Amino acid sequence: MQRFLRQPPSSWPAHRLTVRLKQRERNALHEQIKKAGLYVLFTALLVGTLWRGGYFPSQKWTLALSLLAAGAVEAAADIALGQARALRSLAFWLLAAFTVFAVATLAWSAVPADTRRESMLMAGYLAAFFVARSQVARGGRQALVSIASWLVYAATFVSGWGLFTFLWRLEPYATMLDNVLRAGSTFEYSNALSCFALMALPVTVALQRRSEAWLRPLLAAAICLQSLAVLISFARFGLVALLALFVFFVITGWRSGQAVSTALAMLASIPVAVIATITSESRHPAAGLFAALAVLAAVGVAPRYLESPRLQRLQKPAAGITAAAGAAAAAVLAGASSRMREVIATRFSDGFNWSRLMPHRLDTWQGTVDSFRVRPITGSGLGSFPFVYTSHAIAVYTKYAHNLILQMAVDTGITGTALLVLFLAYVAALSLWRVFRDARTLVGAFAVASLIFITYNMFDWEWYVPALTAWFVAGAACLEKSPPAVPKEKLPGQ
Numbered sequence: 385m386q387r388f389l390r391q392p393p394s395s396w397p398a399h400r401l402t403v404r405l406k407q408r409e410r411n412a413l414h415e416q417i418k419k420a421g422l423y424v425l426f427t428a429l430l431v432g433t434l435w436r437g438g439y440f441p442s443q444k445w446t447l448a449l450s451l452l453a454a455g456a457v458e459a460a461a462d463i464a465l466g467q468a469r470a471l472r473s474l475a476f477w478l479l480a481a482f483t484v485f486a487v488a489t490l491a492w493s494a495v496p497a498d499t500r501r502e503s504m505l506m507a508g509y510l511a512a513f514f515v516a517r518s519q520v521a522r523g524g525r526q527a528l529v530s531i532a533s534w535l536v537y538a539a540t541f542v543s544g545w546g547l548f549t550f551l552w553r554l555e556p557y558a559t560m561l562d563n564v565l566r567a568g569s570t571f572e573y574s575n576a577l578s579c580f581a582l583m584a585l586p587v588t589v590a591l592q593r594r595s596e597a598w599l600r601p602l603l604a605a606a607i608c609l610q611s612l613a614v615l616i617s618f619a620r621f622g623l624v625a626l627l628a629l630f631v632f633f634v635i636t637g638w639r640s641g642q643a644v645s646t647a648l649a650m651l652a653s654i655p656v657a658v659i660a661t662i663t664s665e666s667r668h669p670a671a672g673l674f675a676a677l678a679v680l681a682a683v684g685v686a687p688r689y690l691e692s693p694r695l696q697r698l699q700k701p702a703a704g705i706t707a708a709a710g711a712a713a714a715a716v717l718a719g720a721s722s723r724m725r726e727v728i729a730t731r732f733s734d735g736f737n738w739s740r741l742m743p744h745r746l747d748t749w750q751g752t753v754d755s756f757r758v759r760p761i762t763g764s765g766l767g768s769f770p771f772v773y774t775s776h777a778i779a780v781y782t783k784y785a786h787n788l789i790l791q792m793a794v795d796t797g798i799t800g801t802a803l804l805v806l807f808l809a810y811v812a813a814l815s816l817w818r819v820f821r822d823a824r825t826l827v828g829a830f831a832v833a834s835l836i837f838i839t840y841n842m843f844d845w846e847w848y849v850p851a852l853t854a855w856f857v858a859g860a861a862c863l864e865k866s867p868p869a870v871p872k873e874k875l876p877g878q
Contacts, residue, residue, distance in 0.1 A: 418465070418522065421458030425515045426534050428454055429854055433538050433580075437571040438850035444501055447850050448508035455511025458518050469521035470514050473864050475810055479857070482803035483510045486766045486796055493765025494772060502767035505850055509857045516861035528862055532587045532826050535855060539584030540606040542569045543613035546577050547676060550616050551660055551669035565664060567616040576849045578622030579840045581613040582629065583833040583855065589633055590829035593642045600645070601684035607649040608656070608683045612676075615657035621843060625836060626650075632832070636823045645686070652683045745786055745843070751776045752785040755794045763797030784845035791845075812838055814863045830859040 428450030432438035438447035462468055470476055483506045493499035519527040546569030549557035556572045558565055566574035588610060592603035614622045630650050637643035656676050663672030754776035758764055764772045769791050770783035785791035788808075793801045811834055818831035837846065837856045846852050 418461055419519070419527075421454050421461055421515045422519045422527065422530065424454035424457050425451070425512060425858070428512075429534065429851065429858070430538055432851035432854060433542060434570050437573070437576055437852065438854070439571070439573075439848075441501060444505055444850055447854065448501075448504040451508030451511045451854060452504070454515050455508075458511075458515040462518060465522075467518075467522065470518035470861075472521075473517050473861070475807065475814070475860060475864060476510075476513055476517055478803065478807040478810055479510055479513055482796075482800060482807055483507060485800045485803055489763055489765045489796055489800070492759075492762060494768045495765060498767035498771070499765040506766065508850075509853055512854050513857040513861045516858040517864070520862050521865070528826050529591075531858060531862060532591055532829070535584055535859070536588045536591060536603070536606060538855075539580055539588070540609055542571075542577065543581055543606075543609045545569050546613045547609070547616065547660060548673070551664050551672045553664060553669075564618055565661075566618045567613065569613070571849060571851075573849065574617040575619045575622070575840075575844050576846055576852060578614045578617040578619035579837065579844075579846045579849075580852055580855070581610040581617075582622060582625050582836045582840075583852075583859070585610050585626075585629055586633075586829040586832040587826065587859075589637075589646050590824070590826045592646070593637065593640070593824065594826075604645055604649045604686075605680045605684045607646060608653050608680055611650045611653035612656050612660070615653055616660055621840065625839075629832070632823075640824070648686060649683050652679050655679065744782075748782055748784075748786055749790055752787070752790045752794060756790070756797075758794075759797055760793075761797045761799060763793070763795050763800055766795050766800075769794045784848060786844055788841040788845075788847050808838055811860045811863065818863055827862060830862045833859050834863065 428447060431450060432443070432447040435443050435446070438444055458470075462470070486506050487503040490496060490499045490503060516531060520531070523530075545557065546567040548554075549569065550565065550567040553565060557569055558567050559572070559574075560566075561574065567577055568574045569577045571577050571580065585607065588603055588606050592600055592607065595603060611626060614626045630647065633646045633650070634643045637646055656679050659675045660672045663669055663675070751773060752769075755764075755769070755772045758772055769785065772794055773783065773785075785794070789801060789805060792804050796804070815831035815834045815838075818828050819835070822828040822831075834856065837852070841847050
């Protein structure tokens with residue numbers, strides 16, 4: 385038998401060779417079946433992201449049903465394999481407890497139709513968490529890299545589309561808000577674009593620092609494009625978070641020598657944002673697009689030369705000179721454009737002064753507290769906030785509380801809010817632990833993304849852009865029990 389196995393395949397009997405080939409085909413099919421739930425989840429996330437963020441009723445139903453279909457496929461695979469690893473997750477059970485109570489509010493909802501739709505969506509989020517957690521528990525690092533790669537692909541495309549529509553002033557992807565044209569991309573809302581790009585940035589950086597040499601230039605361009613999307617959204621909190629991420633990336637990449645390429649990619653987005661704004665306002669979008677493509681190409685090429693042994697000594701001085709030149713050019717361009725000066729004055733003349741930022745939030749929160757008192761224990765039903773709030777509104781121009789906890793208090797009362805807070809607090813605590821322990825890994829990157837999303841929702845309403853929340857729960861599912869360590873994280877296709 386051993387002598388037979390040592391013989392080349394061409395000398396095997398035909399039937400033995402056929403048996404081996406069929407076995408390989410069955411194994412390959414078996415692997416695809418195990419990943420089927422993940423493929424359905426990716427399809428749902430992409431459709432939701434590209435189709436208006438899944439925000440409007442028809443898109444919500446489509447996204448919810450797609451996420452539930454992914455959960456059903458994953459559950460079938462788990463049953464067939466005799467595995468239920470996702471059920472060992474504390475985060476899953478905390479989210480499940482909140483979901484069950486949120487769905488139960490249909491029994492006393494003030495707006496049953498809205499509660500029914502939001503309940504389906506909440507169940508879809510739970511299904512997304514289940515699929516991602518099950519895949520990571522089963523597939524380890526490979527599944528983790530797959531989720532990260534799809535997030536980067538989606539965010540980079542959305543950022544690029546945001547730039548294009550911003551330059552050509554295409555509504556509803558770019559809209560005037562506070563007399564400032566702001567990019568919103570497929571979400572049609574500037575803060576949602578800012579939040580999504582910020583969530584993707586740490587994941588993109590983590591992939592870049594572990595990818596093959598040929599892929600690093602592309603990921604550097606993606607970093608620049610995502611940073612640019614935050615800038616042209618003109619979201620004030622987004623700019624603060626972008627600055628914090630810049631410092632974080634420099635600190636975590638300094639010792640390994642990977643900080644320079646990341647810093648250059650992010651800093652290059654500043655002059656591009658200024659050029660894009662000026663050319664959009666002056667109705668010369670083609671010039672802005674050409675300049676943006678030139679900078680992106682330079683960002684992609686630069687790391688290859690900086691990594692050359694001959695230039696490593698000049699790496700940091702060259703990066704500093706380039707950054708200073710880019711910042712100076714951006715300042716000169718901004719000062720030379722009257723409309724750019726007006727944009728800056730409109731959005732940032734008062735800086736981040738609480739006296740300007742907070743009054744309408746305080747009014748909204750006060751109206752939310754009054755709405756909460758209608759049914760403080762059980763709430764008025766998931767998704768009922770816009771209906772209940774109209775009777776107590778002080779700031780009448782919004783239908784969101786701009787604080788996830790306060791809005792859920794109106795929808796689900798003290799009971800539901802306590803369950804949601806437990807879930808968010810657990811994810812936040814786990815994220816902070818991962819950041820301090822695994823800052824330079826993909827798990828650490830998902831931890832930073834989760835913290836960005838949670839923080840954003842304390843002042844805004846990104847939770848109610850369904851595609852964002854679906855990506856958040858998929859990323860949060862990657863935070864528990866880290867997959868087995870390997871020497872290097874391989875990207876799909878390597």
